Amino acid sequence: MEKQYFNLMQFFDGYVRNYRRMNLSHLHNISMFTKREIDYFAQLGEFLGFDAFVEDSKFDKSKGRSRPMDLSWWKRDARIDDEQFLYLALHLExxxxxxxxIETVEKLFSKTExxxxxxxxxxxxxxxxxxxMDYLNELILQKNKVQKSNVLMVYRYHDxxxxxxxVRAYCITPKGLIEERNAIFNQDQSGYCYMCFEEDFAPFQRENLCKR
Incomplete structure (x- = not known):
């Protein structure tokens, strides 16, 4: 079956613009941040008509065992097959x-059925x-020559x-890196976390004005 690709940079746009709605604050631990973000993408998949599974698994041929997937979206259509899913639409880590x-990259690009x-x-x-990020992107480009997936990598690091x-997002296809978008993650005055694109962040706007 021909692969069905999404415009994954739109997924990143929504992730950034809706982050405040996750109601995460400096009081929450790392596990809660992980849970809320995975839940966000699980709901997105369901809104798009896929079956979403948290902590799914797939067989890793190189390790000879199943490995977990943080989130999967599966496409089902009983008109075509009333017993099996048609394809794995998305794997998220x-x-x-x-x-x-590196372990995250290996999970996303493992040799499997x-x-x-x-x-x-x-x-x-x-x-x-x-x-x-440059090192990881090169690794992904190499592995994706074989897997041929549509890829969105979102990296986060402290400034x-x-x-x-x-927050930096890269869209990668089997043809290579095609798009990049930058955002920031911060806390508002009440301690709740939000994201916004760099061009919308006031300190960056002032810096750009000073350079003109």
Missing amino acids: RESLPRRD DAYIPHNVVGIQYVESAER DELDLQR
Whole structure:
């Protein structure tokens, strides 16, 4: 079956613009951030008509065992097949620990059965620095030459100078890197977390005006 690709940068747009609705604050722990973000994408999949499964699994041929998927979207259509899903529409991994960045990539691009090769891939990964993203993207480009998925990688890292998180999204297809978008993650005056695009963030707007 021909792969069904999404405009994944639109998914990132919604993730950024709706982040405040997750009602996460500085009082919540890491596990709650992970849960709410995965739940957001699970609901998005259901709104789009897919069956969404949290903590699904797929067989990893290189390890000889099943490995978990944080989230999967499966396409079902009883008019075509009333017993089996038609394809794995999306595989998402969300990881807060930078030391597991390569493991996250390996999960998203593991050698598996044909029915479990995802048409679309989303990875949300914390990294130590901006330089690390280049290494991970090169690894993804290499692995995706084989898997041929539509990929959205969202990286988050702390900017010590501004004391906030920078968020960078990359869209990658089997042909290569096609689009990049930057945002920030911060807290409002009440301690609740939000995201906005860099061009909408007031300190960056003032900086750009000063440069003119």
